[in-house]
Amino acid sequence: MSEEERQHTERQRKRDTLRERGLDPYGGRFDGVRAISDVRAQAADLQLEPGTRSDRRLRVAGRIVLLRLMGKLAFLTVRDGTGDLQFGCSKADLGEQWDLLALLDLGDLIGADGVLGRTKTGELTLWADRLTVLAKALRPPPEKWHGLIDVDLRYRRRYVDLFANPEVREVFRRRSGIIQALRECLLGHGYCEVETPVLQPIYGGAAARPFTTHHNTLDIDLFLRISPELYLKRLLVGGMERVFEISRNFRNEGISTRHNPEFTMIELYEAYADYQVMMERVEQLFAAAYAVSAGHMVPARLAALEHEVARLEAKDAPDEAQQSALARSRRQLALYQQAAAGIDRGRLTTVFGEHVLDFTPPWRRARYGELLQEHAGVAMGDSAAVRARAVSLGLETNGKDDAVVINEVFESTVEPRLIQPIFVYDYPAAICPLTRRHPQDERLALRFEAFAATMELGNAYTELNDPAVQEANLRRQVAGEGDETMAVMDEDFVLALEYGMPPAGGLGVGVDRLVMLLTDSASIRDVILFPLQRPRSS
């Protein structure tokens, strides 16, 4: 029998013993549970002296993460969704329940009733006089100091990752807060939240390979949406003048630290606006999201890093690993100090990787062509120079449209240098089939992309509402070759435009990447609860 099986069997034995004693090892309804964060807040007001107990009874529940059993006294550290709290259990207080402790293990979910106090070292403690087993854990939790580190296992058993690594749970709590803030921001501007089809007979609104599926009753193939764009614009035709959708999109493409096959966009359309208005919306959305995430994360991480650096500095004879850990923590600390200083000056600063980013509006706005001139040294209109530059960069240019080559040069020369938040606007028209042309220069489209830390965060247009131009663009795209094309003609979409779509601004923001930026997460997998992975065969 393997060690794993032995521990499993041992815990099953304890579960059975609980049953023999008339206790349900899986608990039941447990009323009046107080959140540990609330208990801690209340304790601050209570002014408990070390070594004393209050007379206020309360009930707390959570998972045992540490267990210190000594003769006739035990301390358990219990974790709920809001924090950790020490339970103190003495043989005198528990009476006949004392024997129950022998049947408890790390990882079990338990509840306790008792009074709040402080030990003589000052640790806040719930002195329990009654314990309730709420769920016997048959599998042991990961190592208590390091937590779960193995990246593969963390994603495959995210439930373990979440309870073993509180900072992971914190990221997802912040993700929830960010989405709520985005929603409230738009509702506050008079937007209506809608839901449009995920299963689409024709896919469009972006250039990507779709996932396909099949509906049995209708006997038709369907596509999981790569974008909600064409449906949301139909709503503009219908008179819904400000709409948004928090849209899970599916793209059958590669997986990387910035790409997951299913990802979340917030996409919005506003009648009578244009892409300049959308820039302001991006700034507003980021400010709202910042307030509930990075605005809290920066001071919290700063405090944690100060503590960590102090701990490492206190070591008398640090080994090599400790020295490099100290150096790493100091670099991090310097970044967070810089971000915190920005916050003190009223700015929306945060740390992402090696950078301190400043999201304070207004963000820099720069023309696509100017940036191309600045970083690639070529003029957008000089296609010979652009192609020469592309060749010198090692890019393949044969058979590609000028606009595609321009964009590839842009992506390899300009995008890697876009660290601070920026709006890049007026894109080459040929790669923007859904965008209105620039009134002064038909080679340009009224489109911008927002970047920060070299990541594309959002994409917006002054929307094209001329059905004849739209149809011509789509036909040209369908006929075209290469990467920047949309392969499918949507005739109903053109029909909708023929009924009259108001001039509008439209915007899509990648929610996952936004969460990455505002929680200092290096991989998109760190902000998606269950990222796609190859299934385990065994």
Next chain:
RNA sequence: GGGGGUGUAGCUCAGUCGGCAGAGCAACGGCCUUUUAAGCCGUAGGUCCCGGGUUCGAGUCCCGGCACCCUCGCCA
């Protein structure tokens, strides 16, 4: 798809030149009424990712494969 890295006990990790498979945590037995990753004594636990090869002998070297991570490519 290319390049680099990782894979050893349930978890976190050592394993030197090719020579008996190791530690901490977790587990089990014992001691312990103020611990903070509790401590102390003792016990048990291995498909060294998988498959070949070289060798008297392979966790270690070679070849092939698998999984994951990073990176490039791809990717609005």
